[in-house]
Amino acid sequence: MDPVALARDLLRCPSVTPAEGGALGLIAHVLEGAGFTVHRVTFAEPGTAPVENLYARIGTMGPHLVFAGHTDVVPPGEEAKWSHPPFAGEIVEGTLYGRGAVDMKGAVACALAATLDHLAARGDEPEGSISFLITGDEESIAVNGTVKLLQWAAERGEKFDHCILGEPSNAAQIGDTIKVGRRGSLNGTLVITGKQGHVAYPERADNPVRGLVTLMSALMAVPLDHGSAQFSASNLEFTSIDIGNPVVNLIPGEARARFNIRFNDCHSQVSLKTLIESRAADAARGRVRWHIDWEPSNADSFVAEPGAFVDLVSAAIKEVTGTAPALSTTGGTSDARFIKTYCPVLEFGLVGQTMHQVDERTALADLAMLTDIYRNILGRYFA
Numbered sequence: 150m151d152p153v154a155l156a157r158d159l160l161r162c163p164s165v166t167p168a169e170g171g172a173l174g175l176i177a178h179v180l181e182g183a184g185f186t187v188h189r190v191t192f193a194e195p196g197t198a199p200v201e202n203l204y205a206r207i208g209t210m211g212p213h214l215v216f217a218g219h220t221d222v223v224p225p226g227e228e229a230k231w232s233h234p235p236f237a238g239e240i241v242e243g244t245l246y247g248r249g250a251v252d253m254k255g256a257v258a259c260a261l262a263a264t265l266d267h268l269a270a271r272g273d274e275p276e277g278s279i280s281f282l283i284t285g286d287e288e289s290i291a292v293n294g295t296v297k298l299l300q301w302a303a304e305r306g307e308k309f310d311h312c313i314l315g316e317p318s319n320a321a322q323i324g325d326t327i328k329v330g331r332r333g334s335l336n337g338t339l340v341i342t343g344k345q346g347h348v349a350y351p352e353r354a355d356n357p358v359r360g361l362v363t364l365m366s367a368l369m370a371v372p373l374d375h376g377s378a379q380f381s382a383s384n385l386e387f388t389s390i391d392i393g394n395p396v397v398n399l400i401p402g403e404a405r406a407r408f409n410i411r412f413n414d415c416h417s418q419v420s421l422k423t424l425i426e427s428r429a430a431d432a433a434r435g436r437v438r439w440h441i442d443w444e445p446s447n448a449d450s451f452v453a454e455p456g457a458f459v460d461l462v463s464a465a466i467k468e469v470t471g472t473a474p475a476l477s478t479t480g481g482t483s484d485a486r487f488i489k490t491y492c493p494v495l496e497f498g499l500v501g502q503t504m505h506q507v508d509e510r511t512a513l514a515d516l517a518m519l520t521d522i523y524r525n526i527l528g529r530y531f532a
């Protein structure tokens with residue numbers, strides 16, 4: 150099956166989170182036609198927009214391979230800046246343009262095409278089970294999407310053996326990279342409390358800026374670790390200093406600095422907080438009044454164990470492209486952080502270069518090659 154027409158139809162669905170835009174309806178139609186049992190489930194909670202999701206399965210036996218992904222997209226931004234309208238699915242000189250072309254409607258289309266080919270070659274009967282777990286809530290706050298869809302599936306008794314998440318994992322060309330893990334992410338605000346006063350009488354005040362500079366310097370001075378077998382070093386980055394003092398003759402009473410930490414498997418959130426707070430306490434030496442407000446995070450680091458599944462996918466890629474992929478843990482977080490609780494997951498999709506950009510696009514040749522690779526994976530998985 151040609152993935153191009155399918156990708157193009159998906160790109161024409163304006164599914165900016167939380168809008169479904171017709172994208173899941175289209176996928177449901179394709180999968181029902183191929184014999185899948187399709188469920189469309191809407192999740193909601195107070196204060197958030199309800200979001201549609203889709204789960205479809207064919208087969209009742211193991212092994213059970215699930216393709217995960219999302220059909221929601223980030224907004225196009227200023228449409229006038231696009232060479233081709235973001236929701237038109239225009240093809241020009243072998244390139245398909247549109248919001249979601251690589252992140253990640255293109256890969257969803259390739260997985261659908263490969264699966265339909267695989268089933269047709271098998272006389273429409275899978276050797277095990279194939280599922281699609283497609284959410285409409287990945288690009289925004291990700292609360293009414295994969296997290297709840299996985300819980301819903303587990304309550305129905307669904308058990309997955311392996312998952313391929315079709316995020317744009319490749320850096321420069323199809324097949325160069327599989328993402329086998331992700332760093333965790335944690336946000337905090339360092340708060341220094343001083344005493345407000347007239348700038349001409351500093352002895353009567355306690356300027357929190359001094360303490361802020363001291364603690365920030367200390368937290369930036371020493372690396373959090375030196376990396377691990379599959380991860381680069383964890384990193385703390387201050388992103389904002391907030392004092393909000395509009396006048397020149399006032400020593401402020403409080404100073405804040407926000408930071409983000411991308412962390413590897415040397416740490417848990419708890420151990421990381423302990424480490425940061427002990428470094429801050431050492432630097433404060435009892436003279437700076439400080440505390441850290443930590444934001445809740447659902448993004449722990451994780452890594453897929455090297456083994457048969459990673460080897461199988463690597464071999465399938467190498468057979469199609471001629472080159473073995475690199476195994477990487479770089480980049481931001483993804484829904485893989487939720488899936489990993491249920492089954493081993495790796496990420497392999499299109500080339501990420503234009504994701505979230507004006508003129509997001511993919512070469513038609515890349516769609517063909519990714520479909521080949523997914524077909525090859527299915528062939529090996531159910532051999």
Ligand SMILES: [Zn+2]
Pocket residue numbers: 219252253287316317
């Ligand atoms: Zn994505």
